[in-house]
Amino acid sequence: MSVVFDHDRPRRIGVPEAVMCLGKGDEQLDAVLSALRTDVPVLLTRMNAHQHERMVRTVGETLDYDPASGTAFLHGRLPARSGTVAVVTAGTSDLAVAGEARRTCEFMGIATQTYADVGVAGLWRLQERIGEIARADVVIVVAGMDGALASVVGGLLAAPVIGVPTSTGYGAARAGETALHSMLTSCAQGVLVTNIDNGFGAACAAVRILGHQSARPA
């Protein structure tokens, strides 16, 4: 089994190589690994402990691995770039997805600040921090269940807001569909949305927004 990487991607869209490990067997990950270039940093997402241990043995190199978010950096990370991203979460259960967004930003060289446990059921927690959040260049809102946090945040600040619905909850939460639909129909104007649990995608979108800003003449 051979793998054809899109090595041209960074040049075209500004987002580097990444490998999602979810559902990949040992053999598949090995094939992916052998197709990777060794001179560029690589981001691995949805990597479990077994996959991490095995890869450390295979490549004979320590990875920067964060088990809570399932992310790993192989061959270092990208140089720092300007712009900041605020990652805002509703509850403790959303932290894994928020971590994927945060770590992807960090891999890309973007500074982040996480604001956890500011769900709208206890509004004072958000109100205490909204002034600080509003100063970020991009705001990523990670929330499950009713996804109401994206609407409230979107109504309180002017920065681009990226909603990431999460699959937390049960019953009518429908594995994240309710948060997804709730964010898509947000009463706050101009809130954008990613796939359920897609912290990685939200960070890539932030890169597009920030990278593009950098590329424009000042």
Place this chain on the structure above:
Amino acid sequence: MSVVFDHDRPRRIGVPEAVMCLGKGDEQLDAVLSALRTDVPVLLTRMNAHQHERMVRTVGETLDYDPASGTAFLHGRLPARSGTVAVVTAGTSDLAVAGEARRTCEFMGIATQTYADVGVAGLWRLQERIGEIARADVVIVVAGMDGALASVVGGLLAAPVIGVPTSTGYGAARAGETALHSMLTSCAQGVLVTNIDNGFGAACAAVRILGHQSARPA
């Protein structure tokens, strides 16, 4: 065609007779009408202009008809009872359903106060009025789209909160399903929910809560 009314209902569950006109043809409404007793007030819901005009001619009596909410009172209304209900709405499109809740309460003899256009995208509007809302005995929250208002209100006050999702919106609003699921998974504790657009049901539930309170020894 004959109709068998549940004349015993008020005694059993404290909620009087009501007729939903939606989807009923002229002949069906006539049959219902002839089965009603003439000595008790009757609430008619989802009544359109044609049905109203026809019924005025048939019964030879003026109805207290509110076209915006599609409700009508036949043979007066019930005596006033204690307790107040706040009807809180997110946007202009929710007013028809909110009106059904408000008018049903009024028919039952319960005082109401409506708080319109306090959607969470402009949070200051809600915050200006939340102190007043919190003094009601029951709070009915009517909202479509993301249904986020139920969560925010539920997190700010201690009264019983009844969420009524509405079918406003398009696309991912899914004719009210998104607001329904969002309210069911509200991050605020103890928010209860009715069927989509069921302002009548919310008011009946308020009657159960208030009526029951009255029935208890002080």
Place this chain on the structure above:
Amino acid sequence: MSVVFDHDRPRRIGVPEAVMCLGKGDEQLDAVLSALRTDVPVLLTRMNAHQHERMVRTVGETLDYDPASGTAFLHGRLPARSGTVAVVTAGTSDLAVAGEARRTCEFMGIATQTYADVGVAGLWRLQERIGEIARADVVIVVAGMDGALASVVGGLLAAPVIGVPTSTGYGAARAGETALHSMLTSCAQGVLVTNIDNGFGAACAAVRILGHQSARPA
């Protein structure tokens, strides 16, 4: 990882702190635990045996743990308050969810009475007990499959009725969606509904109804 608790919640909405353990790993529960105040009773829900054993070791204190409902009380429970709640269930499979509702009420200091196995397929069982059930201040109906019990109970008594659909059953039961939709479209007037399997939420709603009643001048 730090956790920001909404310590102000009891004052605002009358419902105390609670921690849902479902899906939380050891590290997350530890972080939650260290954020809790040690001088107030805490309710833990959806707690499995492993989580229970680990927490006993961590806090060095016995918990009042009920494995059938997955609930635990840490640092005791709240003082008794007035009002009674009837918890009515259709079948044996609904007892875990009914237990969560019952135990949450008990934690809040509210007296409960459970009426098990009164599903409508054998109507005489419900009819034998309906007189007693009707004397409760709030009635919580826990049922899966067709959810028909909520409609029948709602048509037989005047108290507030809270339907809790359960995820029991298979096939067209759709993991509780059928009971949920059935209760939402109940032909009995004023039946309110919580999320699937949400016994905790039903009890919180009962607290809102009863607590509010207590707060009103007699």
Place this chain on the structure above:
Amino acid sequence: MSVVFDHDRPRRIGVPEAVMCLGKGDEQLDAVLSALRTDVPVLLTRMNAHQHERMVRTVGETLDYDPASGTAFLHGRLPARSGTVAVVTAGTSDLAVAGEARRTCEFMGIATQTYADVGVAGLWRLQERIGEIARADVVIVVAGMDGALASVVGGLLAAPVIGVPTSTGYGAARAGETALHSMLTSCAQGVLVTNIDNGFGAACAAVRILGHQSARPA
């Protein structure tokens, strides 16, 4: 356009020719008409007033037309056969579908008795008549919304019970899906179900049950 009728059907399965007019244009109905034999009774279902008037002109013959159920008998009806069918309905809105079941039975020569408005929200109405219903050979239960009537009836009598969910209601009634799923998961044992609004199919199933009984040696 020519139409190929299954003229052999009555011999094979005991159910005669029938034409569903729903969605058929004038030209299509003409083609169907010219393919019918003129010496056998034909049942037409879902026929609207326009289709009825046009067909009277075309065939130059009066039809036994019932506008409430949208059914018509062309060239008479089938000879009487033994067995009785009870058609039980929850509410006024279910009468059109119940009428389709009743009229199909009548066309087949089977005696029917309709029990209207016996929905479970007012249980006494059903209890007054259940003894009589239980004497029928087949019981067809027509109900929308929560479909709870099928479960209650199924738990009270031993005859074959055929549930016909109807598309009445709004929101979570989901155009009949909720009643359909509710009946499929009925807690009463051995309740069978047809498609939504399919009164015709329920009557055909009754014919299979009764016809088959007749065919067996006494």
Place this chain on the structure above:
Amino acid sequence: MSVVFDHDRPRRIGVPEAVMCLGKGDEQLDAVLSALRTDVPVLLTRMNAHQHERMVRTVGETLDYDPASGTAFLHGRLPARSGTVAVVTAGTSDLAVAGEARRTCEFMGIATQTYADVGVAGLWRLQERIGEIARADVVIVVAGMDGALASVVGGLLAAPVIGVPTSTGYGAARAGETALHSMLTSCAQGVLVTNIDNGFGAACAAVRILGHQSARPA
């Protein structure tokens, strides 16, 4: 935990006591067991090997256990009654559900004949046996995937046809929903349907049909 059995059920609806073991823990099954009367035969369904072994130890009595269908008879079975049921299946994967239907009939004292592997993709297999199938008093068709077998069988014989959709297949089979919907919209007239995988329910319906026939004066 105590269990309230509907001991009156056999008298009312002609179907005896049965216990579905699916999802019941050891403690719950023990409670059920202690509520059962020891002088009447009991049918247990969806019983796995662990539950079987444990119950043998608990009751100190051999059960008539069929692992393929997950059914067991405790305290024997019911006396033989007249009438025959044909159980027709499309493929090998449907045999567990077909076995539940067959065994439930046998427990009830009804003779059955199973016709396996007669799916419509190889029509000759069905055609070879249809004459024999048509002589049964009730025909239960068990099929997953496209559920087409119910339509073809329903068009070839006059007996009552009960379709049991199964959850076999993957993807668009949607865990049995496709077979369910396919059978509900069968182009053959008068096909009735049970819940997905509900072989037990189909057999109970057959009992209603056959039992009722027996009860009628010849």
Place this chain on the structure above:
Amino acid sequence: MSVVFDHDRPRRIGVPEAVMCLGKGDEQLDAVLSALRTDVPVLLTRMNAHQHERMVRTVGETLDYDPASGTAFLHGRLPARSGTVAVVTAGTSDLAVAGEARRTCEFMGIATQTYADVGVAGLWRLQERIGEIARADVVIVVAGMDGALASVVGGLLAAPVIGVPTSTGYGAARAGETALHSMLTSCAQGVLVTNIDNGFGAACAAVRILGHQSARPA
């Protein structure tokens, strides 16, 4: 408004220009018309009577218009090519979609034969004609409701079988989804499927199959 046609399409994929008129207003159709070349035949689909009359006036030219299928040929049709297509339908309601498939084939120069009313509920009708159908090069099966015809036909012949589910029926037919899912899970091997009601797409696929055959050296 200007329209950019894919004039290169015939060269690339062998399928000529076509315009779907459904949902297009007068202005949009005019813009499309002005972008078309006048020297090549054009197929118009889903064209209603109003659109047809207006286009005749606009282009000053008679169209070969078939109102039953909503198709029209502008500037003639394509030259005849080898290969035959059988269009097989279950019921009268499927004829519009079958007509779209047939007419698209005719426009492409492919000979077709339609076999109507051969639904599986009356199997003899299909069996009488299956020998003839099996001689076609491609078989298009058009069926709604349970979609069972695709499985039966697919099991009886070796030609490529293209299933076209139709939106006929009501309730559990779910506007064609049931037929779609049924055909996708057909128990006959190698049945392929198009979108609901997409007779045009089925014919284009037939062109790919036949055109490709022509292109191969004999």
Place this chain on the structure above:
Amino acid sequence: MSVVFDHDRPRRIGVPEAVMCLGKGDEQLDAVLSALRTDVPVLLTRMNAHQHERMVRTVGETLDYDPASGTAFLHGRLPARSGTVAVVTAGTSDLAVAGEARRTCEFMGIATQTYADVGVAGLWRLQERIGEIARADVVIVVAGMDGALASVVGGLLAAPVIGVPTSTGYGAARAGETALHSMLTSCAQGVLVTNIDNGFGAACAAVRILGHQSARPA
């Protein structure tokens, strides 16, 4: 009926007042109108011809009305700001939604360029224009059916990509859900999505991105 506008919104989130006319009756629009300030430009969306004519009469002022997109500008538009938006569409049926995005940008003072009919079925059309599209600051991709255009565009350029799924198509297009889900699972990294048909929301998101860029020190 009075309306409470969020006049503070432009200051908070940089997006001015807008009124969605869809589903609003004459009386509701009048109430909205009287709540608007007359000194600021207002955007009206989903406005039909009747609503437009009536409003012209009511305000006694010409509106800049575009019937194709259903948008109108009242009291002029906002001053020009820097940044450009490319609006890319797959087919003719997507033009109304694309127009809503384009017109909203124009109202906000942002320059746009529309690239129509560049759907991926004829890839050369997109390839001819991709170089030009890639120079825009934000790219809005409007597509229905399979929504594939968002993935292809997202893989070819580095700018922020906002996908707007449209409700065009039939059957499996599911009124825009398929395009929505397709864009959410785009294989191109960092594609963001709005609600179905929400051209207005996409433009507001572009304003957030561009407005924020302007606000940052160069």
Place this chain on the structure above:
Amino acid sequence: MSVVFDHDRPRRIGVPEAVMCLGKGDEQLDAVLSALRTDVPVLLTRMNAHQHERMVRTVGETLDYDPASGTAFLHGRLPARSGTVAVVTAGTSDLAVAGEARRTCEFMGIATQTYADVGVAGLWRLQERIGEIARADVVIVVAGMDGALASVVGGLLAAPVIGVPTSTGYGAARAGETALHSMLTSCAQGVLVTNIDNGFGAACAAVRILGHQSARPA
């Protein structure tokens, strides 16, 4: 338990015997095995390692087993036939399904060529190979997530295109439904679709197309 094989199938539809092992227990596979004839090659699909090892022991014969695709050939394979199939995949996660298609073709004696990792997010990879792909007689496109590859390939070549949606991805990928619906609404004309993950079915359809071509006189 005995199994009735459709031994006549190869003669009727040109596709040989195959056994899907998914979900079959040891006993069921044994029964199937004993019903197979030993003189014809048999294809086994969805066979896991345990099933493979057990079957090797049972039949005392080596199987040609491919663990990646879960396919095995028992008693050899069929003779080579003319025609070639291109199997095109979007990503690494689609390789198991692509392998099932490829192996089924090989078992049937058809030459295949696999083109992996040519997803549309990096379009250059597909463009490098499209000329070669276009020379195949049938093109099978295997893709999950947005399924966009089927549309792009279908717009670039004239051969029959069979789309196989895969269940890869998470959230809005909906276990393959999004890819399925996306392919069904492909903007490329004449793309046909199989069930989710059904590589076997795609290969059988290719056999129908190729086998039929061979059968026609040159």
